[in-house]
Amino acid sequence: MKTTGKITRDSLMTLEAYSKYRKTHLPEIMAHRKLRSVHLGEHINLQFESELTMRYQIQEMLRVEKIFEEEGIDQEIESYAPLVPDGSNWKATMLIEYPDIHERKRELARLIGVEDRLFVEAEGYARVYAIADEDMDRENEVKTSAVHFVRFELTPAMCAAVKAGAAVKLGCDHTNYPAHVEIAADTLASLAGDLK
Numbered sequence: 001m002k003t004t005g006k007i008t009r010d011s012l013m014t015l016e017a018y019s020k021y022r023k024t025h026l027p028e029i030m031a032h033r034k035l036r037s038v039h040l041g042e043h044i045n046l047q048f049e050s051e052l053t054m055r056y057q058i059q060e061m062l063r064v065e066k067i068f069e070e071e072g073i074d075q076e077i078e079s080y081a082p083l084v085p086d087g088s089n090w091k092a093t094m095l096i097e098y099p100d101i102h103e104r105k106r107e108l109a110r111l112i113g114v115e116d117r118l119f120v121e122a123e124g125y126a127r128v129y130a131i132a133d134e135d136m137d138r139e140n141e142v143k144t145s146a147v148h149f150v151r152f153e154l155t156p157a158m159c160a161a162v163k164a165g166a167a168v169k170l171g172c173d174h175t176n177y178p179a180h181v182e183i184a185a186d187t188l189a190s191l192a193g194d195l196k
Contacts, residue, residue: 007055007081009073015066018059029056035190038170041179043107044114046092046150046170048191049083082135083149087196088159094118094132094148108143110176115148117174120183122158123166159195162188 013021029052036048047053058076067073083091094115098104115132122128130150154162162168168188171180183191 005051007051007058007077007084009070009077012055012062012073012077013059015063015068018063022059022063029053032190035187038181038183038187040118040170040172040181041177043097044172044177044179045095045097046118047095048090048092048187048194049085050190050194051084054080054084085194087194088154088156090120090152090154090191090194092150092152094130094150096144096146096148104146105143108146111174112141112144114144114172114174114177115150117177118150118152118170118172120152120154121169121171122154122161123168124161125155125158125166127171128152128154128158154195163192163195 012018032050032052033047033056036050036053038046038048040046058080061067061076061080062073065072067076083093085091096104096108096111096114098107115130118130118132119127130152132148132150134151135149168183168191169180170183172178
């Protein structure tokens with residue numbers, strides 16, 4: 001799957017071409033997704049998106065739904081392309097994962113606002129808190145959603161520091177979910193490639 005910098009209808013594969021491509025390239029796409037996945041504590045997983053992950057998501061939706069008309073393709077691009085980082089930020093799908101449905105219901109009620117308490121902290125710089133769910137609100141007064149979309153906007157100096165090898169911590173300071181983890185070097189190297 002060739003990345004072009006911008007996902008457009010013309011840059012996507014036909015359903016037939018993608019079906020052939022998928023048979024031989026799915027393992028490398030899954031490896032890329034796994035590399036860009038960061039677990040924060042036991043129950044939060046951040047899948048840092050890239051042009052490749054979003055191009056894959058769009059192609060998969062087109063394949064599964066058998067969408068081949070221009071309007072449908074444009075709708076999928078409109079839904080997913082905003083999750084491609086644009087040089088000064090990282091964008092991620094945040095998953096709150098509790099396998100037991102009763103525990104999940106209880107914890108989603110306790111974790112209202114957790115998406116706004118996520119942060120990244122580059123070595124030597126102040127924390128940058130997530131900007132969450134810019135497309136639509138995903139929580140109400142009784143619970144938060146199990147899925148959120150977040151963006152971490154970095155300053156030019158932070159981008160330069162990360163590209164130069166600064167360590168980065170991912171964390172959460174929500175009262176009911178305090179956690180932090182240093183982003184692994186290979187994951188951080190992939191994320192640094194998103195920055196200009």
